[in-house]
Amino acid sequence: MKSRYKVTFQPSGRTVHVLAETILFEAAARAGVLLQSPCGGKGTCGKCRVRVVEGACAPSEACRSALTEEQLEEGYRLACQAKVGGDSVVDVPDASLYEASTKILTSGEGRELSGQPAVWKRYVELPCPSSEDAVADLRRLEREIGKVHVHLDVMQGLPNALRDNAFKGTAVVCSSRLLAFEPGNTEGQCYGVAFDLGTTTVVGELIDLTTGRELAVVATMNPQISLGDDVISRITRARETPGAVEEMQASVVGALNELIEELVAEADVPQEKIYEITVAGNTTMQHLFCGISPAALGEVPFPPAYNRTLMMTTREVGLRVHPNARLCVFPNIGGFVGGDTVAGILANGLHCTDRPAVLVDIGTNGEIVLACDGKLFTTSTAAGPAFEGARISAGMRATVGAIEKVVMNGEDLVYNVIGDTAPIGLCGTGLIDLAAVLLRAGIIDATGRVLGKEEVPSSVPSALCSRLHERDDGKVDVLVASAEESKSGEAIYLLQRDIRELQLATGAIRAGLNIMLQRCGLTADDLSEVLIAGGFGNFIRRGNARRIGLLPNIPSDRLRFVGNASSMGAKYVLISEEARGIVESIAESAEHVDLSMDPEFQMEFGMAMMFPEDA
Numbered sequence: 363m364k365s366r367y368k369v370t371f372q373p374s375g376r377t378v379h380v381l382a383e384t385i386l387f388e389a390a391a392r393a394g395v396l397l398q399s400p401c402g403g404k405g406t407c408g409k410c411r412v413r414v415v416e417g418a419c420a421p422s423e424a425c426r427s428a429l430t431e432e433q434l435e436e437g438y439r440l441a442c443q444a445k446v447g448g449d450s451v452v453d454v455p456d457a458s459l460y461e462a463s464t465k466i467l468t469s470g471e472g473r474e475l476s477g478q479p480a481v482w483k484r485y486v487e488l489p490c491p492s493s494e495d496a497v498a499d500l501r502r503l504e505r506e507i508g509k510v511h512v513h514l515d516v517m518q519g520l521p522n523a524l525r526d527n528a529f530k531g532t533a534v535v536c537s538s539r540l541l542a543f544e545p546g547n548t549e550g551q552c553y554g555v556a557f558d559l560g561t562t563t564v565v566g567e568l569i570d571l572t573t574g575r576e577l578a579v580v581a582t583m584n585p586q587i588s589l590g591d592d593v594i595s596r597i598t599r600a601r602e603t604p605g606a607v608e609e610m611q612a613s614v615v616g617a618l619n620e621l622i623e624e625l626v627a628e629a630d631v632p633q634e635k636i637y638e639i640t641v642a643g644n645t646t647m648q649h650l651f652c653g654i655s656p657a658a659l660g661e662v663p664f665p666p667a668y669n670r671t672l673m674m675t676t677r678e679v680g681l682r683v684h685p686n687a688r689l690c691v692f693p694n695i696g697g698f699v700g701g702d703t704v705a706g707i708l709a710n711g712l713h714c715t716d717r718p719a720v721l722v723d724i725g726t727n728g729e730i731v732l733a734c735d736g737k738l739f740t741t742s743t744a745a746g747p748a749f750e751g752a753r754i755s756a757g758m759r760a761t762v763g764a765i766e767k768v769v770m771n772g773e774d775l776v777y778n779v780i781g782d783t784a785p786i787g788l789c790g791t792g793l794i795d796l797a798a799v800l801l802r803a804g805i806i807d808a809t810g811r812v813l814g815k816e817e818v819p820s821s822v823p824s825a826l827c828s829r830l831h832e833r834d835d836g837k838v839d840v841l842v843a844s845a846e847e848s849k850s851g852e853a854i855y856l857l858q859r860d861i862r863e864l865q866l867a868t869g870a871i872r873a874g875l876n877i878m879l880q881r882c883g884l885t886a887d888d889l890s891e892v893l894i895a896g897g898f899g900n901f902i903r904r905g906n907a908r909r910i911g912l913l914p915n916i917p918s919d920r921l922r923f924v925g926n927a928s929s930m931g932a933k934y935v936l937i938s939e940e941a942r943g944i945v946e947s948i949a950e951s952a953e954h955v956d957l958s959m960d961p962e963f964q965m966e967f968g969m970a971m972m973f974p975e976d977a
Contacts, residue, residue, distance in 0.1 A: 379782030417450025556932035559643030566621040577629040636683035645700035664697030696954030698742035705931025717890035724896035743870035749790035758787035768795035774825035784849035798906035869970035886914035895927035
């Protein structure tokens with residue numbers, strides 16, 4: 363029996379290699395296919411239904427309860443319940459995808475907000491001027507498309523564009539502003555790009571604005587990381603180094619231009635037919651992207667330069683798309699709660715829920731949103747880049763060669779590697795899994811110390827014990843992959859200092875959440891749901907995250923992974939002009955809580971550094 367299997371998801375063709383017995387929902391997430399899961403993976407809603415067209419995947423009891431015998435025979439399964447039993451091909455219906463429509467969910471009751479993109483096209487065939495109809499060219503066009511504002515360069519080119527094409531062509535309009543007049547009928551070529559601008563990574567998605575469909579997704583490391591791996595270091599650089607703001611802006615704009623080129627190449631669409639770009643990121647990243655100094659964010663009271671939506675042309679920052687394309691940069695809430703949080707609130711309807719709920723965006727800069735009694739309370743914690751693999755001795759981002767899952771298989775550790783290849787290092791989800799496994803085994807104690815062979819409980823299997831390596835300074839490392847197993851020929855270890863980095867990141871988020879709950883007189887048990895977002899939030903194993911204290915110890919059905927909420931919010935604003943007013947309202951009404959000014963935070967943080975005794 364093979365220990366790893368290849369699973370291909372259709373119609374996207376995305377492929378992933380996973381350990382045997384991996385839940386199909388988790389395999390899909392690892393392949394970048396996000397499925398619906400309103401019930402939190404309990405198998406009661408039936409929204410994650412998929413069809414296994416090739417391979418072994420036995421139905422669970424929940425599958426048998428939710429599906430008919432005929433459906434089971436046809437290969438239908440609930441992805442949150444069925445387990446991978448062999449190399450498989452899985453067909454994913456559109457209705458099961460997390461983004462099955464282009465409408466915005468705005469409440470827990472399922473009320474939907476329909477909307478139209480700000481950018482639209484209209485093919486027109488205008489009557490030629492005559493002595494009886496000698497109106498101005500612009501007025502002639504406006505009779506067909508309505509009154510518009512016009513860029514000077516568009517107005518300068520409009521007379522020739524109309525006459526060269528016998529007064530036929532396609533008007534391109536964004537929020538009542540004429541962007542272009544194109545020869546022929548180009549109504550079917552109307553695109554936008556949504557960017558999630560993270561401290562560590564940047565994700566870009568190409569959207570067909572005529573249908574709302576995603577055409578391509580690409581990602582890269584934020585090149586600013588070479589100038590500082592967190593927001594504080596970049597703010598410091600902006601404050602102390604002349605020309606640093608311009609340098610950091612140029613680097614990230616260059617990265618976005620490269621992603622745009624990748625997107626259009628993958629989808630085979632013209633780059634000049636991109637007419638709008640939305641950008642959501644934390645406050646510092648959005649400032650630097652716009653070339654605005656974030657220096658004031660480095661001193662009390664940490665005021666941002668702006669908190670409204672910024673609208674400009676893409677050429678003002680140097681993005682290479684249509685020359686008159688619009689750029690929408692999300693509003694900020696506070697110095698360290700930015701547009702990415704606003705986007706996450708919008709995407710998940712937290713601004714209109716009537717039950718206590720929390721959104722936690724796990725990343726280098728961890729943001730927390732608490733919805734309570736019709737109000738929004740927001741804060742941020744400096745979690746650091748451990749979850750992205752930075753500052754971890756063998757750390758790496760979640761790409762080919764990363765150990766992304768660790769489990770106990772009887773007597774010893776078994777791991778899964780992205781790309782089904784020899785391991786290179788350990789990414790964030792693998793780090794969480796490994797720490798949780800070692801805590802359960804008794805190899806790591808509540809303080810985070812890795813115990814020596816003589817100290818571990820007698821119940822620890824000898825194979826697991828043999829992975830402990832004591833150093834001359836008395837500290838103990840854990841062997842994850844031997845030199846023979848690794849791609850580099852060097853052994854991969856989990857070091858004591860790696861555990862400390864994990865504790866710092868976990869403790870910051872846990873302490874922030876505890877402070878927010880206390881302010882509203884709540885406990886974790888009062889929460890109707892905890893929504894986990896972030897670059898890798900969708901891949902965290904709930905039980906392991908609870909074991910290390912990253913997530914509150916509440917029932918699994920109240921812990922829901924929402925993927926890249928920032929990216930989703932950026933897409934929603936791209937496809938719904940009405941959503942722009944909503945994000946403005948969210949930013950204005952949300953209350954920002956500055957944890958650095960809270961006298962209880964340091965004590966809470968110190969306590970949160972300890973791993974839970976039992977979770």
